[in-house]
Amino acid sequence: DVVMTQSPDSLAVSLGERATINCKSSQSVLYSSNNRDYFGWYQQKPGQPPKLLISSASTRESGVPDRFSGSGSGTDFTLTISSLQAEDVAVYYCQQYLSTPWTFGQGTKVEIK
Amino acid sequence: QVYLVESGGGVVQPGTSLRLSCAASGFTLSNCGMNWVRQAPGKGLEWVAVMSHDGSRVDYVDSVKGRFTISKENSKNTLYLQMNSLRQEDTAVYYCAKMKYCHGFSEPVDFWGQGTLVTVSS
Numbered sequence: 001d002v003v004m005t006q007s008p009d010s011l012a013v014s015l016g017e018r019a020t021i022n023c024k025s026s027q028s029v030l031y032s033s034n035n036r037d038y039f040g041w042y043q044q045k046p047g048q049p050p051k052l053l054i055s056s057a058s059t060r061e062s063g064v065p066d067r068f069s070g071s072g073s074g075t076d077f078t079l080t081i082s083s084l085q086a087e088d089v090a091v092y093y094c095q096q097y098l099s100t101p102w103t104f105g106q107g108t109k110v111e112i113k
Numbered sequence: 114q115v116y117l118v119e120s121g122g123g124v125v126q127p128g129t130s131l132r133l134s135c136a137a138s139g140f141t142l143s144n145c146g147m148n149w150v151r152q153a154p155g156k157g158l159e160w161v162a163v164m165s166h167d168g169s170r171v172d173y174v175d176s177v178k179g180r181f182t183i184s185k186e187n188s189k190n191t192l193y194l195q196m197n198s199l200r201q202e203d204t205a206v207y208y209c210a211k212m213k214y215c216h217g218f219s220e221p222v223d224f225w226g227q228g229t230l231v232t233v234s235s
Contacts, residue, residue: 049225
């Protein structure tokens, strides 16, 4: 199974400041035949289901604010919130969907400092 | 607009069975691959099962293989998860979740239901 490890487990950032979350996979999730990373980021607010923010490592979903960006390839990925807003308080999960079992990171809790 | 509504959760004893349902609207289930994902109380996300749009491919996380079965009834536009021989560690909120690209297989989830809670306890 591909193990996804996020860091940090939690972080507190001041409003308007940058938040950075890292995710490392135990195996590459880059499919060489199409040069696509089978990797995504989700946001989960309390009492709600997760919401897809980023797919293919860096493709922002429709309606997701442009302060959210994804980068990386292969085994190392980053989610950046360029200017943290109050509504961004949530737990963020990374996921690989290259090979079953699809696996998620343990989650990173983002709070306001 | 896509809607997914899960039902069928509840409190059951270890070793018993439960069937979860997920009623879909806004799209045709027969044309779309679907997943079940669960989340134990206060814990992270765990993928449980996947079925391709045509039902030709299914897969499960090892911990439920042989106990859980994913299926769908196209005439009712409904996805199911039959759960047998339930264990305490199966206690979780179960979400049904639609693939972003319906005819794919290795795809992220772009829509989730609100989830249904399954509690396995003696």
